[in-house]
Amino acid sequence: MSAVNPAFLDELEAYGENAGALCFNCGTCAAVCPLDGGHFPRKMIRYAQIGAVDRIREESRELWRCLHCGLCTQTCPRGANPGEVILTLKRLFAAEWRKS
Amino acid sequence: MSDLKQTASGGQPASGCPADEARIGVYICHCGGNISDHVDVEAVRERMEKMPGVTVSRTNMFMCSDPGQESIMEDLKSGLVNRVVVASCAPSLHETTFRAAIARAGGNPYQYEHANIREQVSWVHHGAPATDKATRLISAAAGKARLLTPLTPIRVEAQRRALVIGGGVAGMRAALDLAAQGVRTDLIELSPYLGGGLARLDKLAPHGEDAAGIVRELAGNILSDPLITTHCQARLTAFGGYVGKFSVEISPASRTARAQEAAPGAFVPGKGVLGPAQAPGAPERFDAGAVVMATGFSSYAPQKGEYGFGDNAEAVTLPRFIEELKNAQTAPDGMLRLGSRPVRSLAIIHCVGSRQIPGVHEEGPSGHLNEHCSRTCCAASINAALTVRKTFPATRVYELYRDIRTYGRGQEEMYAEASAEKVTFLRFDVESPPEVVRVNGQYPLEVRVRDELTFGENLELPVDLVVLATGMEPAPIRDLIDMLKLPVGADRFLLETHPKLRPVELPVAGVYLAGTCQAPMDAGEAANAASSAAAKAGALLRRGFVELDPFVAEVDPARCKGTGACVDACLNEGALRLQETEIGGEKVMRAVVTPALCLGCGACAAVCPEGAINVSGWTLEQYEAMVDMILSEAAFAVTADESVSASPEPAEAAV
Numbered sequence: 001m002s003a004v005n006p007a008f009l010d011e012l013e014a015y016g017e018n019a020g021a022l023c024f025n026c027g028t029c030a031a032v033c034p035l036d037g038g039h040f041p042r043k044m045i046r047y048a049q050i051g052a053v054d055r056i057r058e059e060s061r062e063l064w065r066c067l068h069c070g071l072c073t074q075t076c077p078r079g080a081n082p083g084e085v086i087l088t089l090k091r092l093f094a095a096e097w098r099k100s
Numbered sequence: 101m102s103d104l105k106q107t108a109s110g111g112q113p114a115s116g117c118p119a120d121e122a123r124i125g126v127y128i129c130h131c132g133g134n135i136s137d138h139v140d141v142e143a144v145r146e147r148m149e150k151m152p153g154v155t156v157s158r159t160n161m162f163m164c165s166d167p168g169q170e171s172i173m174e175d176l177k178s179g180l181v182n183r184v185v186v187a188s189c190a191p192s193l194h195e196t197t198f199r200a201a202i203a204r205a206g207g208n209p210y211q212y213e214h215a216n217i218r219e220q221v222s223w224v225h226h227g228a229p230a231t232d233k234a235t236r237l238i239s240a241a242a243g244k245a246r247l248l249t250p251l252t253p254i255r256v257e258a259q260r261r262a263l264v265i266g267g268g269v270a271g272m273r274a275a276l277d278l279a280a281q282g283v284r285t286d287l288i289e290l291s292p293y294l295g296g297g298l299a300r301l302d303k304l305a306p307h308g309e310d311a312a313g314i315v316r317e318l319a320g321n322i323l324s325d326p327l328i329t330t331h332c333q334a335r336l337t338a339f340g341g342y343v344g345k346f347s348v349e350i351s352p353a354s355r356t357a358r359a360q361e362a363a364p365g366a367f368v369p370g371k372g373v374l375g376p377a378q379a380p381g382a383p384e385r386f387d388a389g390a391v392v393m394a395t396g397f398s399s400y401a402p403q404k405g406e407y408g409f410g411d412n413a414e415a416v417t418l419p420r421f422i423e424e425l426k427n428a429q430t431a432p433d434g435m436l437r438l439g440s441r442p443v444r445s446l447a448i449i450h451c452v453g454s455r456q457i458p459g460v461h462e463e464g465p466s467g468h469l470n471e472h473c474s475r476t477c478c479a480a481s482i483n484a485a486l487t488v489r490k491t492f493p494a495t496r497v498y499e500l501y502r503d504i505r506t507y508g509r510g511q512e513e514m515y516a517e518a519s520a521e522k523v524t525f526l527r528f529d530v531e532s533p534p535e536v537v538r539v540n541g542q543y544p545l546e547v548r549v550r551d552e553l554t555f556g557e558n559l560e561l562p563v564d565l566v567v568l569a570t571g572m573e574p575a576p577i578r579d580l581i582d583m584l585k586l587p588v589g590a591d592r593f594l595l596e597t598h599p600k601l602r603p604v605e606l607p608v609a610g611v612y613l614a615g616t617c618q619a620p621m622d623a624g625e626a627a628n629a630a631s632s633a634a635a636k637a638g639a640l641l642r643r644g645f646v647e648l649d650p651f652v653a654e655v656d657p658a659r660c661k662g663t664g665a666c667v668d669a670c671l672n673e674g675a676l677r678l679q680e681t682e683i684g685g686e687k688v689m690r691a692v693v694t695p696a697l698c699l700g701c702g703a704c705a706a707v708c709p710e711g712a713i714n715v716s717g718w719t720l721e722q723y724e725a726m727v728d729m730i731l732s733e734a735a736f737a738v739t740a741d742e743s744v745s746a747s748p749e750p751a752e753a754a755v
Contacts, residue, residue, distance in 0.1 A: 002557070002558075002559060002560065003559075003560045003561075003562065004498070004524065004526075004559050004560065004561050006496050006498075006522060006524045007496075009522050010522075021519055021520055021521075021522050022516065022519050022520055023519070024504075024515075024516075024519060024525065025525075025527075025553040039555070043555070046553055046554055047554075049524060050524065050526075050551075050554060050559065052554070078516060078519070
């Protein structure tokens with residue numbers, strides 16, 4: 001059991017315009033992503049929506065595997081811009097690293 | 101050929117004289133291969149041509165096409181035929197097409213018989229047996245056609261007055277549309293208020309119209325229209341008659357619920373516009389030509405313990421929440437407060453009392469499960485969530501859904517807007533619904549959900565409020581269903597005659613459906629259905645009369661002995677009765693039919709010991725002729741020699 005923290009999306013807005021609020025979890029991005037396996041990038045966006053920042057941190061290596069090919073952003077039916085969400089999360093962790 | 105001259109000179113329709121010998125035309129349809137791929141249509145035509153009474157037999161690729169109909173009409177006009185048999189698809193598709201063609205040619209549309217050789221033959225049989233079965237069915241039709249007499253439709257005078265039952269958005273829309281067509285209309289409403297379910301709502305999804313404003317406008321127009329009489333706190337207490345002339349009785353209902361302080365015509369928030377109450381005392385009786393059912397819906401009442409309802413003051417229904425939200429004041433901190441209690445976060449649970457599944461959900465006190473989708477709650481929930489997020493941005497909103505069904509114009513955009521406003525959506529499986537638990541923490545309640553969007557993880561939502569998006573159930577109108585003999589679907593809503601072809605009509609002619617008595621609808625859809633119902637009812641009443649098929653019971657006065665067996669067997673009260681008449685100076689009882697009430701079922705014909713009653717167009721004699729022709733080998737005897745197609749029993753055919 002983990003508690004949901006929707007305020008995380010507000011915090012994330014400091015790192016980019018697209019924090020993933022618009023995503024309705026259809027999974028099209030994961031289907032077209034050239035990276036193998038799992039639910040990337042939808043998984044990261046979903047974790048961001050419910051504020052599961054620990055989960056994102058646990059699996060943050062995946063963020064740096066992203067090729068930024070833009071396929072997910074091109075095909076997203078909701079205009080949620082998944083590629084930008086991944087960049088936003090990268091910026092968050094880069095900022096955390098600098099602070100530490 | 102002599103037949104030809106006979107009608108050409110007289111200028112009378114060939115079928116006009118019942119003494120005319122039967123000249124049957126048999127018209128066999130290929131149905132573009134649907135029939136002719138399996139039935140040897142030409143062989144059947146040749147067989148039929150040689151049948152007694154048949155003067156011509158023709159085939160056509162599509163008998164329902166203009167050239168197909170023309171061939172029938174030409175034969176009628178020339179006098180070659182005076183009775184028509186069409187062998188094609190099911191009569192429900194084109195029986196009326198061919199009857200109308202006969203009428204256009206000047207014939208009697210009731211000297212017609214239909215043989216279904218598509219659904220009953222070519223779609224289920226193949227080869228020689230198909231051809232032979234088609235032959236037998238058409239022979240039977242021809243056998244009956246020989247005995248068909250000309251009939252005239254029953255003409256019923258129609259009262260130019262309509263009754264609308266229910267004063268919600270559908271009832272008011274229907275009444276206004278009827279009045280606009282010049283039809284005097286009485287609207288009855290059980291409660292003291294006009295407005296129905298709409299009066300309880302706020303800004304409507306998805307475009308934000310003001311519900312109270314719509315109710316005010318409709319009710320204002322109703323109350324000022326000289327053709328509309330409004331009877332609030334009234335109920336229908338008796339109903340009889342038939343289309344064009346229903347006799348209705350309206351009685352005052354109990355007056356406990358009336359708001360004493362409000363003046364008539366005033367809008368009472370959450371209730372509607374106070375309407376004129378039915379005068380106490382004796383019931384009011386009048387005749388109405390048509391009735392519009394606009395009895396609306398009831399909101400599902402959650403069972404105690406369902407998602408914490410009844411056990412926690414913080415668990416409320418969506419209709420209740422919408423009412424409370426209307427009165428909520430904005431605060432500088434941007435937090436929603438209900439009463440003085442701040443709502444830091446709230447969870448809306450979808451599909452409460454809708455889409456229930458046998459074996460998963462428990463039946464409520466009604467003993468029924470609501471297996472239907474209530475259609476409006478997704479948009480209403482998202483609309484409420486959006487209102488909260490925009491007006492009270494410090495309040496967090498969770499939506500727990502099974503499926504989102506934002507189907508109408510603008511609804512999908514509203515759903516996207518709610519996402520953009522950071523409403524958190526979570527999806528649960530019906531087998532593992534969310535739990536609402538009382539906790540001793542910062543928040544009074546916790547919603548625990550296995551979220552399918554987060555790969556089946558168990559999530560906890562701390563909340564101050566749980567809102568249950570309750571669905572729609574049919575209003576409790578058992579008395580009306582029994583009184584008007586209305587059909588009810590498996591979902592307990594009123595059931596239309598046909599969902600596509602006759603969507604606001606009922607099998608009871610002259611009674612129409614408007615709004616949520618038929619199915620869950622939003623206000624726009626209810627108004628749409630109401631306008632349809634009013635247009636149908638208006639079209640019926642403006643003609644001043646109604647024509648009904650003459651397939652009703654007819655008494656042979658020479659044979660009736662007044663046993664009353666038919667009256668006992670009759671299924672529709674009032675269709676048959678015994679009447680005293682004088683025959684040869686003696687007072688006797690004789691059966692009398694009220695044609696407009698007769699269902700044409702034939703129960704009377706089956707029980708009459710004297711054989712004195714028959715259904716016109718379907719007499720026992722005609723049935724016997726059909727049975728004789730089904731068993732007859734006459735059609736096969738002529739074709740066996742020509743070996744067009746194999747008869748099932750060639751030995752017998754040769755005899």
